[in-house]
Amino acid sequence: MGIPRHIGLIAGGLDLPVNVAKSVIESGDRLTVIEIDPDCPAGQFEGAMRFPLAKFGKVLKTMEKAGVTHVCLAGHVGRPDFSNFKPDLSAMRYLPGTLKAAKEGDDALMRHVMGIFETRGFEIVSAQTLCQSLLLAAGPAGLHSISADQRADAQRAMEVAQLIGEKDIGQGAVVVNGVVLAVEAQEGTDAMLERVAQLPSALRGDAVSRAGVLAKRLKSGQDRRVDLPTIGPKTVELAAAAGLAGIIADAGEAFVIERAETVRLADEHGLFLVGLPKGG
Amino acid sequence: MGIPRHIGLIAGGLDLPVNVAKSVIESGDRLTVIEIDPDCPAGQFEGAMRFPLAKFGKVLKTMEKAGVTHVCLAGHVGRPDFSNFKPDLSAMRYLPGTLKAAKEGDDALMRHVMGIFETRGFEIVSAQTLCQSLLLAAGPAGLHSISADQRADAQRAMEVAQLIGEKDIGQGAVVVNGVVLAVEAQEGTDAMLERVAQLPSALRGDAVSRAGVLAKRLKSGQDRRVDLPTIGPKTVELAAAAGLAGIIADAGEAFVIERAETVRLADEHGLFLVGLPKGG
Secondary structure (H helix, E strand, O other): OOOOOEEEEEEOEOOHHHHHHHHHHHHOOEEEEEEEEOOOOOOOOOOOEEEEHHHHHHHHHHHHHHOOOEEEEEOEOOOOOHHHOOOOHHHHHHHHHHHHHHHHOHHHHHHHHHHHHHHOOOEEOOHHHHOHHHEOOOEEOOOOOOOHHHHHHHHHHHHHHHHHHHOOOOOEEEEEOOEEEEEOOOOHHHHHHHHHHHOOHHHOOOOOOOOOEEEEOOOOOOOOOOOOOEEOHHHHHHHHHOOOOEEEEEOOOOEEOOHHHHHHHHHHHOOEEEEEOOOO | OOOOOEEEEEEOEOOHHHHHHHHHHHHOOEEEEEEEEOOOOOOOOOOOEEEEHHHHHHHHHHHHHHOOOEEEEEOEOOOOOHHHOOOOHHHHHHHHHHHHHHHOOHHHHHHHHHHHHHHOOOEEOOHHHHOHHHEOOOEEOOOOOOOHHHHHHHHHHHHHHHHHHHOOOOOEEEEEOOEEEEEOOOOHHHHHHHHHHHOOHHHOOOOOOOOOEEEEOOOOOOOOOOOOOEEOHHHHHHHHHOOOOEEEEEOOOOEEOOHHHHHHHHHHHOOEEEEEOOOO
């Protein structure tokens, strides 16, 4: 890409930040990592600084001092407890706008935070731009594809995921035998799948006779520079335990992390993991 | 009402059937109760017959023999496990249509079942017609009303409940500080509230500083002769434990069961329980 960039990676939870860091290093770009406490597990990045969100001013200054040109936000960061928030001076300055954005929902909050970085002269770069190889491609990722009897559930699950995404509620839905068993809001996909596994068995499939689909979908109002829906080994394990037949998402709009392991588990449990061509 | 009717009460779970039975007896109408096994707890109704849904033919015959004129379906009945369903002869006859309706969702299934009763000459009478005194009235049911700072959450919660109702997903939603924390699908309101209580405390209110609203709303495609959303002591206890500020529903379209205890608990915990005038 010509001139090497200097990527400032703001790392939250889960596996995505590690994958982004790996891609940046491989590409020859420079990398500075800031771990967000407590979301980012400690010890993943050598020599990384670590700040809570309330020290937002320190985050900005660290990046400016290091000479960062591009900022990438990757990994889950929990909403801060604004009633217990002890901001540094710089964070204080941005607080009124941040509180207002937080009231409007997760997407507004993220757009607001990215706006602050841009105001300070950083360019925002998305995780998917930095590691395109993690994106779910169109078609089956493993051995299994959507069977004819799962098509109706797959379609309904995508429709429900679209609907709740439009309203900034969440990214996922589970449909089994025509019934919407669960809708994801703030609890996250893992908790939703655990809940499905606890519903009466009459409503679900099982390891012998799998039924139903988990759909994950980018919220339509969501800035595409922020995290895409993510599917990993745990997603597959929990979907399998819930008796589901498979997992679907829009191709190019979801990450598959630890791909080899994720696909191996899906194959082993007999689940499909399929990227749907957008608009197809 | 002139000529006494003979009500055949098909009793599922929770407290509504007992309340319906009480109202029917008080009104002077005759009453025959059939408990649905396993949903209806045993021992609530003296001399009641008890059948699983699969013995639907027996349910019909028992009602015809007893001289039932009106059928009321009250209380939660879990979707049967059709893969393990051992229907009697009469139920067998209705099975293909029932399976088809079940695929279309809960509402279609209930409409189908009511259609069968009507074909056999019974009139369907709703629980709310039989016990109007249980309906949530417009305005606050207890001491507390919706405070100014909870209005936005209340409105959003009603909007989300409306949206998921239109799609036959569920009846409830929880919104706190502008964020949709949870959406109810097949797990039911109690499980949804328990989940909210387990979300990070930064997202929620607490007993000292309550925040957010549970909205319950009749699914818009739902036949009004079937159970309305129900609010009872457990709903209030769980909403209080989740740190919520209150509970709302459409006036005239939700039941308050064990009203005295429900309102007492809401008052004690400082929660509002408010019926919203329809279309107001």
